[in-house]
Amino acid sequence: MSARNQEKSHGPLAGIKVLELGTLIAGPFCARMFGEFGAEVIKVETPDGGDPLRHWRVLKDGTSLWWRLQSRNKKSLTLNMKSKEAQEIARRLALDADIIIENYRPGVLEKWGLGYEDLKLINPATIMVRLSGYGQSGPLKDFPGFGAVGESMGGLRYVSGHPDRPPVRVGISIGDSVAALHGVIGAMMALRHRDVTGGRWNKKEGAELIAGQGQMVDVALYESVFNLMESLVPEFDFAGVVRERTGGALPGIVPSNTYTCQDGENIVIAGNGDAIFRRLMLAIQRVDLAEDPELQRNDGRVPRTAEIDAAIQAWCSSMLIDQALTILREADVPVSKIYSVRDMMADPQFQARDMFEQHHFSDGAPVKFPAISPKLSKTPGVTHWMGPELGAHSEEILISLGYTCLEIDELRKRKVI
Template identity: 80%
Template sequence: MTTTTPSSGPLAGIKVLELGTLIAGPFCSRMLAEFGADVIKVEAPGVGDPLRQWRVLKDGTSLWWSVQARNKKSLTLNMKDPQAQDIARKLALEADIIIENYRPGVLEKWNLGYEDLKKLNPATIMVRLSGYGQTGPLKDLPGFGAIGESMGGIRYVSGHQDRPPVRIGISIGDSVAALHGVIGAMMALRHRDVTGGRWNGKDGELRVAGQGQMVDVALYESVFNLMESLVPEFDQAGVVRERTGGALPGIVPSNTYTTADGKNIVIAGNGDAIFKRLMLAIDRADMANDPQLERNDGRVPRTEEIDRAIQAWCSGKTIDDALAILQAADVPVGKIYSVRDMMTDPQFLARNMFEQHAFADGTPIKLPAVTPKLSETPGGTKWIGPELGQHNAEILRSLGYDDAQIAQLREDKVI
């Protein structure tokens, strides 16, 4: 475990304006902040991002906030006020990337939509994350991650066939959408740079510049993008993939099994050579040498038989013994980790997957380390999630506001 002092990062010098709440938009900008981007997060005065009060709290603030808002600067703006909209517009025109996850049309009401800003800055890159995207008959409906997961297909295939679909225990739809937003932002940034670079005409003069664009991320489409061979299987074979519990349908064997000490173990012996090693390791030479089982297409019709054989072997072994035997046989195998397992696991520790930081009062806190790992320009945590409005004066001064004007904005409840 380490306390990181990150390099400037590969995104040093990139300015990001975050106009979003909760998960998808903030997670997108969080990743940019982790790799050096200067991220300004706009929050509502008095209450801030609702995520500040989600899940487990410390002194009234979510522990999740420490991670989701790390390296960001907090600016409070009452976006219903024209003065606040003017401040946001100034920041947007200076930004390389704008990230927002309001319902489609909200920014347009404030004259902050993509087309509005593009007229003033042709290099504008705006990442828009919403439930259904910026077009289509459903675009105006509220679309949370759970809805995106359902419509995108992942809920339908999650769980056991004889029970209703289940959700994964995290907000996977929002997070997957955020990752698509990061990918889109990086591609748009690359395109902008190769077509002329950043526009920086603060005096309002329209200058030759690189081409910006809108990155339209729909939650349901981001989930849909993960669904592997779902579409061609249905189109060509009429196959509707169903729930299969812990197994991976059509790829055999790959399932979850229970050991003698009541622990769960995942075994993925679906490669042809791996399958043979697995069968020999569990003392089933008959199956290892069965010509019908040499290839996956021969194993699929005998899935239940293969799973019964593996389960029978696991039932006679503790999880530690099973892991040792199968790892020695070079078979992909692993236990199912809880966070308690992770915090003491040698692999997690060797990879420095935890960072040690502290709250303002000095109380220590561990955070997950930044991924992916870059060899020359790694990301890291400069500070944990900020206090609400912590950077108001700093940001407003950078826009030319003096202390008297800032005090007036505070009195007018603009900030």
């Protein structure tokens, strides 16, 4: 299914085993990054349809393109977690995993005997990343909390949009994705702590047990968003300032805004550095503003934001976007067109950085994926295969746990897998 063979990974996380117990975005995106850099990721799905993401947005042969990307390099195991036998299989996988990633509501894993406290009694090196709307404690912990809720409660929605209109959402599931990245960071710190306190648990009979200290990584979606909110809290606590919606502008940092060019294209100009401001004003032929002593520092420019923005907009209105980009880049002013995906895929910078990978579906149809980030010079991430078919690795995984082909057939007949 991929331009690359399903080869054994030799990335920086080779030898790390990850068990993914979750659906949709936050947990699976967290696990995806481990798989991209060499970890073995086993994704548990329900036999009756699998992860709902398989059927979201644009489909190819009944399966989501988003799924194919989100689950690249993962192995799919189907388990009916309502079954005690399936719970036992999951427990065996969890005890053998370096990292367990889950995004069920708090308490669900405990009902199945798979909670962190249950597992660490047997394997003290257990690392469990728990992603949820509100975290594992507090009065809201049992309520559902999707990314939209995290973005709202965490403060992002309040400051997004124009001041005279209701708040807007970012065009992607940013709350889930930010939580996923916090999960990755937390898991890597937990791995480091485990390794310096003893290392991996050795469960072999008769072997000396020298296990490092595992821990739970508790990631709340709203807290992950809240973590991005810059100086929001001290500004309010100390000065009583509530940051409000400001459209395309960056409040209190001038000039930084979105402007419209003669051809209707939108351009972002960030001329808020003191030296940059002067270069910007000279580039748009406003020598008077460049030399105005009141505008030499940001705190002097803020009270005159409207005047400065009007001058920049007047200049942009006289320019086609390509002209504006050329002039401002030559003046060393941070500037960009607002890119659509069409712009990205045609852009020389994206191409020079190899930001697209070519893959193929099983019928040979080509499809491009975004390349893996971040870029490591010695051990870069690799896409070995696209998101697999439902249960594609069930037999392989169960055999690795000691099940026979006959036992696996029986599990299928009883709809355990």
